Amino acid sequence: MKRLPTVFQQYLDNLVVDVEWCPDEETLKHAGLTPEEINNGETLFGLFVPFGTGQPWTGSAIDLEDSPNRLIIFQDPLEEAFPDPKTLRIEIRKTVIHELAHHFGWTDRDLESFDDKDNPFPDDIFEDI
DSSP states (O other): OTTSOHHHHTTOTTEEEEEESOOOHHHHHHTTOOHHHHHTTOOOSEEEEETTTOSOOOSSOOOTTTOOEEEEEEHHHHHHHOOSHHHHHHHHHHHHHHHHHHHTTOOTTTTHHHHTOSOOSOTTTTTTO
16 A cells, blocks of 8 residues: 555545455355356455445445545455465555555446556566565
8 A cells, every 4th residue: 555656645544454364255246246156266356345335346436535445355365366476466466456446436347458467567566575
């Protein structure tokens, strides 16, 4: 979060970032995965949850001033999908930015070109981590 551009920092006061092991079946279903997708191992790397609703973000605009929100990163699915440490760091950052974009009202469709890039960040971004 500290590495995000400073222009975003002012909007993060009402955002809590949590790391959980993995999403449960109810969370997966509520996020729109079908029972077949869940049985086939589909999962989530992250999730944006407006605190006021307690439910995953559905794509509608959210009042950023009034309601605190939660960004969840799911550790196990990320570590399982990306065993290489450098790739894992890239994917965690991509997940944080993807979910944070929902905080600003972007949809999954809006984020497709970002998500499709293997590494949308400069090569040296993780040198000091």
